Amino acid sequence: MKRILDIVTSFFGLLILAPIIVLVAWKIRKNLGSPVIFRQTRPGLNGKPFNMVKFRTMKDELDAQGNSLPDAERMTAFGNKLRNSSLDELPELWNVLKGEMSLVGPRPLLMQYLPLYNKEQSRRHEVRPGVTGWAQINGRNAISWEDKFKLDVWYVNNHTLLLDIKILLLTVKKVFVKEGISAEGHATIEPFNGSSNE
Template identity: 45%
Template sequence: MSKAFQRFLKRATDIVVSVIGLALLAPVFLIIAIAIKLDSPGPVFFRQERVGKDGRIFRIFKFRTMVQNATAHPLGYHTHDGDPRVTRVGRFLRQYSLDELPQFFNILVGDMSLVGPRPTLAYQVEKYNDFQRRRLLVRPGVTGLAQVNGRNQLTWPQRIERDVWYVDHWSYGLDLKILWQTVGVVLRREGVYNDGVPDEISQTG
């Protein structure tokens, strides 16, 4: 298959899966929303600006898993096992990656794809060198090569290296393989995805 047709298939798959996912999971969304509201004060959704393809800024959606104003804590955006800012419901959602479900909205409107490098914060992207900036050549994804090959055990430079490898070797078949591996990662509950330590970004050349 030509790259152009594979890109068409990728976008078509994103649209079909996100529409079906939003329709079928509507009752789950409602249950999660009620649980979040009963567990702690604050909004149901966590919204945050991230950097997408070609450096475009968009707003990512997640179910809120932490207390309100969690980023005002000295830890800021960094989280760890046993983080007291994570709510009881939030801990469960993270364990099964259910907090990522609202990103079907981002996929549907074209901000994200099912598979691609995870979207990062603007201040992290500012530290990218030319090699690292190549991860912005594709839409960010809900899951990616780094999430099924090491996940939280990887340093930021290692994650970016895998992301750039994905960009350079992308194919529709590779996406399908990553999606299949993601199912196993979620079922084995191999930890939540961490947005990383930005100070480490400059370590990769």
């Protein structure tokens, strides 16, 4: 039932939201240039890599060594508006339709975090990653990594179709309230450097 909900909702979501998706893409092209879509390899179910797609919110600026500048230096006012509205996440419906993501599940993080998880934290990959999740409606980026992973694993142990519907409804509320979008003192969130708990 969870996969059926994902397929039906993502398919009709892409159809219904197509005008908004096109408008946002045009605004990004106008404000940030090309590319409009940000693609990045993320770990999916059982840690299997997939290419996550979302709208670009930052400038592609590099330092003298060719490394990306910090998020705070690449983020623009326009990009902040996209993130605050969660419109940058709309292309992920394509990942959901393809079966690489689910509407609800732990957020897909960076590949380099995989060896940093302890055994319990790594259980977040026992389900498909989600566009939204239990951690997103309970603090999002404003809570610690440890708390976020505890919420992710709680979802792995307790997820049901009714819980998914509850999370989706609360996500809509969170989008309008604009809570927990960034960690305190960071443009997005501080990097995860491993857990002290084995």
